[in-house]
Amino acid sequence: MKKIEAIIRPEKLESVRHALEKMDSPGLMITEIEGHGKQKGITQQWRGKEYRVELLSKIKIEIVVHDKDVDKIVDSITTSAMTGKIGDGKIFVYPVEGAMRIRTREKGDEAI
Numbered sequence: 001m002k003k004i005e006a007i008i009r010p011e012k013l014e015s016v017r018h019a020l021e022k023m024d025s026p027g028l029m030i031t032e033i034e035g036h037g038k039q040k041g042i043t044q045q046w047r048g049k050e051y052r053v054e055l056l057s058k059i060k061i062e063i064v065v066h067d068k069d070v071d072k073i074v075d076s077i078t079t080s081a082m083t084g085k086i087g088d089g090k091i092f093v094y095p096v097e098g099a100m101r102i103r104t105r106e107k108g109d110e111a112i
Helices: 010-022 067-081
Strands: 002-008 029-035 042-046 049-053 056-065 089-095
Touching: 002 010, 002 067, 010 056, 010 067, 056 067, 067 089
Parallel strands: none
Antiparallel strands: 002 056, 002 089, 029 056, 042 049
């Protein structure tokens, strides 16, 4: 099992969710977060004055999947979240040692 963690632009959430639903992906968790990457925020203008926004709003999507599904889910997220501009986000893949569905006590792959 693997955990896929994707950090994306908030405006891309619906397109990513729709792409994952079309793939019959397992459940997912969504968290609103703030942060910055290499660019350390952005400079914006309002009423003729510049100001710096250091922490940008992002969405974190977490999904635990079978090993065989990792590449197609990562590809789906990448395709649906990409704008080609700085700040599109990142995807991380982590190993998962175990899982248990609380309701049925199913363990391992059966739990996802």
